[in-house]
Amino acid sequence: MAPKDYSPRAAADTAAPVLELRGISKSFPGVKALSDVALELRPGEVTALIGENGAGKSTLVKILTGIYQPDEGEIRVDGEPMRFATATAAADAGVTAIHQETVLFDELSVGENIFLGHAPHTRLGLMDWARMNREATAILDRVGARIDPTIPLRELGIANKHLVAIARALSVEARVVVMDEPTAALSQKEIEELYELVERLKAEGKAILFISHKFDEVFRIADRYTVFRDGEMVGAGRLDETSEDRLVELMVGRSVDQIFPQRHPVLGGEVLKVVGYSHPTEFADINFTLRKGEILGFYGLVGAGRSEFMQALFGVTRPSKGAIRIDGKVAVIRSPTEAIAQGIVYVPEDRGKQGAITALPIFQNVTLPSLDRTSRSGFLRMAEEFRLAREYTQRLDLRAASLDQDVGNLSGGNQQKVVIAKWLATKPKVIILDEPTKGIDVGSKAAVHEFMAELAAEGLSVIMVSSEIPEILGMSDRVIVMREGRMAAEYDRADLTPETLVRAAAGLEEAA
Amino acid sequence: MIAKFLKSREAILLAAVIALILLVETRFAGFAAPSNLAGVFNDTSILIILALGQMAVILTKCIDLSLASNLALTGMVVAMINATAPGVPVIALIALAIGMGVVMGMFNGILVWKLDIPPIVVTLGTLTIYRGVIFLISDGAWINAHEMSGGFKAFPRAEFLGLPVLSWIALLIVGLFVVLIGRTGLGRAFYAVGGNPHAAVYTGISVGFTRFMAFTIAGGLAGLCGYLWVSRYAVAYVDVAGGFELDVVAACVIGGISIAGGIGTVGGAVLGALFLGVIKNALPVAGISPFWQLAISGAAIIIAVAFNARGERSKGRVILKSAEHAQ
Known part of the structure; x- marks a missing residue:
């Protein structure tokens, strides 16, 4: 008997879990990535894993797939303790992951991608191409993909590549399928097809862990949820017993327990004005002004187009439309050299x-x-x-x-x-700091914040891209939220709560 | 300063070169005599000059395999001009050789910069093209010593303060490189571009242009060596310096210039070239087959690369650890 009940509140558990994690902890030098987390995945159910950037979701995926070893805790498959010492061990236990960016081989055929590492052989030990392609076609049919298994993978679009990844998962008789933000790079139509596929996998009795930032899709396809915050499990349960508001609250937490420097911003005149900055594929219609001595925060989900916009502002890429003014004068920035000459500098992520x-x-x-x-x-x-x-x-x-x-x-x-x-x-006149404290220890973080405040007090204008809510709230005078390449909202610091920030970034309606 | 030098790769290499010289001296007295060593240096001068050009290219994470073909083509052109019009002054031929080399280097550089073709492919192509052009312009004929003017052949051999002009040119180029690499923005850009091309972009350095400049400089030096080679050996033919591009790369690698780019010193390149030069001069004296020489330089390359790989790997680990925090 387990000494402590780690299991999420089980209301109407229909089946025994295929995979259980108990008391999992994982540290990296200076950072505790996961602390005593638990997770249960049941056959025929979709569990959504929700959390801010840096909440520990990716670390968990890596533990599930045998890439990282937990420092503490145990993994049970069908109730039996198991160790996923290698990626192969995890795969043998029936756990496969479909990553945000597919980890497949562009130059190999679709069939080879599906069967790489466990391709059927003839008695002479040679590849049995006929059988491989036959079986590949059968598996592709199961996931509803009409793809010729003999064509090279590179000829497929990203949605079809996902299907190939899923077919690969099925080819090894996966029982647990981990999907790490699978819709991040898909179009609306492709997302619908993915949902159908998830339903089909559910019907086949697979246990699915679905990692997502997007509330609409979580409520659409998941049965259960688990929320992580700062490496801890802060809530779990059935989705039909909760609400969006409750999930936002869990993700954000109540208190912001980090100390940020006291600032008394004295804002000067306009230093930088950006009008209608657009890029063919990455962002559109960005407008804002930045004043002397101001710290302007850019918040958004990973992939919202913040860094891409900053790179264009710094001249690494070129915008397709839009203009900027520096100190009131129209400026053209076509390369980082020109940006530096104009007094704009960029500290990349x-x-x-x-x-x-x-x-x-x-x-x-x-x-x-x-x-x-x-x-x-x-x-x-x-x-x-x-x-x-x-x-x-x-x-x-x-x-x-x-x-x-x-x-x-x-x-x-x-x-x-x-x-x-x-x-x-x-x-410089303007310094762009992209995730300035990502991956550095707490002490250095405080020093960077302190310094940012000093720079602003000396009259430097700071643009801070950050995915950390406390940092955005603690440092910014104003915050722009980006979503899917566009400005979703702009707030003065005084009008801002963690909830409004998360809602704007996720595209939810303002709470009544 | 001295303590730091003693720990450096250059110090190890210098010790190896000295040890090698002393070893040969024990078998053949007189090898370590200053006059003989000056001869060895003179023999190695062209290798040193080309190794420096190659070093600039390798620092930027590229490679130039066409240097020896460039050398052979310019050599053939200046030899043909000299044979048909002996009145053209040597200094004009040298200028022409450098100019031609620069143009060939720029051609490599443009392809790498503007078309974004991998340097190894570009220069493998131009290696063949430049070599092929020699055949086209010469019809495969040789230009021998008696067809060259006296002045043409005498210039690199002329003695000045006890050393041949060839040696002085090598020393001059070494001096120029010390300044270029250590004291100019372009030299610094070579390291930045090779050490971290992405970061170089974000720092406002044009990666493509920096590489173009490296190829251009290497090409110019190869052109200069074209004249030096044919005048010194008093012969020009299609296969002049065939395979020499590999010696040049070997000198760089032995000298501790990282093939991955961004790491290397002028002293290292010079010592790497000298190391090969000493082996080349010592083995015939010792009556050892030239094939042993190939085996020994090959072994030296592998040992040097193993050294480099070890040095770079420990650095990589530190970075990874901090990168892991980001998870």
Whole structure:
């Protein structure tokens, strides 16, 4: 007998769970990703997993599919404790996952994708193509897809690729299907087809874990829900016994227990005005003004088009329409170089990939966009470079043995400081911080917030893209919410509650 | 400063080169004599110059396999001009050689930059094209020493302060590279582009243009070497420097220039070239078959890459750990 009842409140349990998680915890250095969470999946039922970005959903999926090992807790399949030591072990136990972006092979045929790793063989040990294609056709029929198994996968659209992924899941006799935001990249029509497929899988008795941000689809297809917040399970039950309001409340929680710096913003004149910025596929009709000394928050779900808009504003991509004014003057930004020259700088979300150059020492990272200021008649002056780097890294309280140290050897928080120092050294007017505290520890977070407040007080205008509600509420003077590439709402800080933010981002009606 | 140097890859390589020289000296007294070492350096000069050009390209995460073909084509062109019009001054031929090399390098660079074709494919293509053009313009004929003017052949051999001009040119290029790599924005951009192309874009550095410049510089140096090669060896033919592009890449790799881009020093490239140069000069003296030389340079490459891979892997782990936080 289990010493503690972890199971969600079971009202009318029809069948025994196929898969149970009990007391699962998982930590990464500096971050507790999951803390004592439980989950039960029953055959023929769809369980929705709901939570903000960073609530621990992805970590859970990785534990379910054998990519991560939990630090504590147990996984039971049909009541038997199991260890998913590898992805293969999870697959053998009947758990398969369909990811947001399909993990399939574009250059292989549809049939090969479905049977990769367990393809039928002839007696001589050769691939039995005829049988493979026959069985692939049969499985594709089951998921309602009319796809020729011999064509290469790359010729399929994303919706059909999803179907292939699902067919693959069925080919290994999956009993548990994990769908990680499967509708994120689909059109409305494709979403409808996916819903039908989920119904069919349900009818076949599969247990389905459906991860989603979207309330309408959760209520449409799920039977049960589990809500995660900050790595903890905060609620679970049957969807017909709850309401949207209750779920929003669970997701957001009541208290915002982080401390943010006290700010007394004195806003100056208009620094940046964006009018009708649009992109053919990523975002449309973005309008706002940014004042001197202001912190403007951009909130939205992952994939709402915030970063894409910021990249266009910084000149990495080009808008198809729209204009910007900087200090009242019309400005054209066609490349990051022009953006930097106009005083707009961007600290990207993915530091490892887009931010720091890890093989270069700290001081060279800091001076990279300011080399014209540290050189004389075309030649760099190292003393000047060190002086500039020292000035800005000291302001950010960067802890490093020496400015000569390679950035790759610094912690995440310190790498972030190097990237910010690099941009401050260009003396910008507007700094765009994309998820500035993502993936850094709590102490460094507070330091970044403190610093952001200081910058604003000194008259720098800050655009902060963040998916963390406390951060948005704690730091912003004004907040723009984006949804599906458009501005969904704009709020003054005073008018804002966590609930309004979540509702605007998810596209729900305002509560009465 | 000194402590840091002693731990660096360059120090290890320098020690290896010195050890190699001393080893040969124990068998053949006189190998380590200054005059002989100067000869070894002179023999290695062209390799050093090309290795520096290749280094610029590799730093930006590209590779130029066409350098030796570029060298052979410019060499053939200047040799043909000299044979038909001996009156053209050598300095004009050198300028022409550099100019031709620059154009061929720019062609590589444009294809990589504007058409976004992988550099290995581009330069594999131009390697064949440039080599093919030599045959077309020369009809496969050789240009031998007696067809070349005296001045044409004498220039790289002329002695100046005890060293041949060829050696002085190599030293000059090394000096220019120290400045280019260490003291200019372009040099810094090479590292940024190769170290993290995405971040370079976000920093306002044009990745394509930086690579174009690297190819152009490498091409210009290959052109210069075209003249130096045919005048020094006093012969031009279709297969001049055939396979030499691999020696150049080998010198870079042995010198610790990361094939993945963004890591490497001028000193490393020079020492890598010298290491190969010493082997090439020592083995014939020792009466060892030139095929052993190939095996030894091959082994040196693998050892060097294994070294590099180890150095880079430990760095990667640190990054991954912090990346995991993001989950």
